[in-house]
Amino acid sequence: MGFLVAGVLMGLALGAIPGLGGLVGLAILLPFTFNMDRYAAFAMMIGMASVISSSDTIPSVLFAVPGSVAAQATIMDGHPMAKRGEAGRAFGAAYMASLLGGLFGAVVLTLSIPILRPLVLAFGAPEFFMLGLLGLSMVSVLSGRAPIKGILAAAIGLLFGVVGMNPQSSELRWTFGWVYLLDGIPLVPLGLGIFAIPEIVDLMIKGTRIADVQMDTTKGVVQGMRDVFRCWFLVLRSSAIGVWIGFLPGLGGGIVDWFAYGHALQTEKGARDTFGKGDVRGVIAPESANNAKEGGALIPTIAFGVPGSISMALLLGAFMIHGLTPGPDMLTKDLDVTFTLIWSLALANVFATGLLLLLTKQLAKLTAVRIHVLAPLVIVITFLAAVQSSGTFNDVLTMLFFSVMGWIMKRFSWPRPPLVLGFVLSFIVENNLYIATRRYGMSWVTQPMVLIIGFVLILSLVYSLVSLRRRDTGKGGPAPDDN
């Protein structure tokens, strides 16, 4: 329980600091869990990851600066509310919506376990290969109107994933005589390098303190919480959207808030006149969805070993580090770990809401810390985190390589999530393709479950692309630039 609370506190702090989201937090936290008990480790990691979407509301509402990519839509109505003195109401609504969304995700995750168990037990190498492809297919959504860059980034990630000793033939691939690479490129320095350092460097480029404005955040909190119960059906629908988007591998938090916001805009009475001007429903919808998505993202991660989001990709790495194999084992002999994840998810959301109501004012001050003071501290923690991977200086060099790469990718609009997605899915795809082909020849292609997943793959691809197109053309909600 102590580790869960520690994770929640860390998650809340990271969520409140723009640029340092769940990915950075998980990347930093991952190496610290190496020597921890697996239950404590996962309680802390889930505690941290699941509440980022609760506290990222603070800078979004106060300063129109999204605390994370999943909090962009909250700005649309949250900030206008704050500007007219209703920051407290916006926070109250956001925290309660986040709590209910998070609990909804945990309930769906729990209910899905008995359904998934027989399904997963029927899965073999061909099906897992197809699920790997399903995850990779989401690259097209992550890449927006630059699909070639997205596919290329994913391919590079897949190729980074094959570095090291081939498990089938024991041949060394792209190790260049470097013993450090025998076991492949470690995930921790890669994750830190690709995401954490580039974000810190960008904050250093910006140079100023993150935010200078101080506002009253205490008024209207109760009214905002009441608003959520008044709009319970919107909370339910938005949470379902969050779970669904979280469940689809690779979609992640970047679009979940816009999907929910767009849905509310389309379906809520009078929304087209009031949204964007400080309508509390414009806060409730994205906040319910972005917390619910964590429960949804855990479903494919636990049951199939296919990460539902980039954060889940890092969590998948943690499973492997702690000797857990996602899939049937997580629903049979390691079921206790799965329930630890579910309880952690539910309790973390409850703790987070309680703490946020108490700490809102203090957390908001983090965004006013000058970046020149904040940056060296985060850099140092990142270095200390990187070296936990293999305990050698090589970890730092690996992180540095991916830091430069990540920053260049970000600056030149090369999507980074597909690279990490490809890297994490590389082993799943290659290994299962090899096993499937060795065992069944090419006949595995016609297996019923393979065909079903293939159909889902095509369906989700078409749905995602159509949804993105609708959003681009303004039918699915306003674009971020509209703010």
Added chain:
Amino acid sequence: MTINGSALISLLLVVVLAAGLWEAKDWSQQAGLFPRALGLAALILALWQLILDLVRRKEAVAEVDVAGLVDLPVDRDVPASEALRRAEIAFTWIFGLTFATWAIGFGLAVPLFLFLYLLLQAKERWWFAGVTTLAMALFQYVVFDLLIHTNWPDGAIQQWLG
């Protein structure tokens, strides 16, 4: 035809992928099939992207590429030249910390980096830099040494001195 940053990245990718494929040509069928097939497809895509980057206008490249991209947004308020200058400073400090950890080890490099950064780059007062450095050193000792029992790699100078 325009040479821009995106085209340079695409060109670099083409070179790296070609070199990687050349390296993989002698691998067995078992070890080489997946990376070779993937690498070849990636090489073709990289060449296509390079052509696109070269024929499109610079503004068009940026405009099209950012649309719908799911990644943390870049703050473009700072002019590109100034952003590059500040990035150079940031990475100089990061490379400096890397060199320091290699040379003198984490135990000394981290407090030294933090103190110097706060004093020279952040222009903080020496007492603030000192207190922050001491707090971080304490955090490092309690969390990493006492709780996690991290075995820090020795610095090159310590190794040389025996």
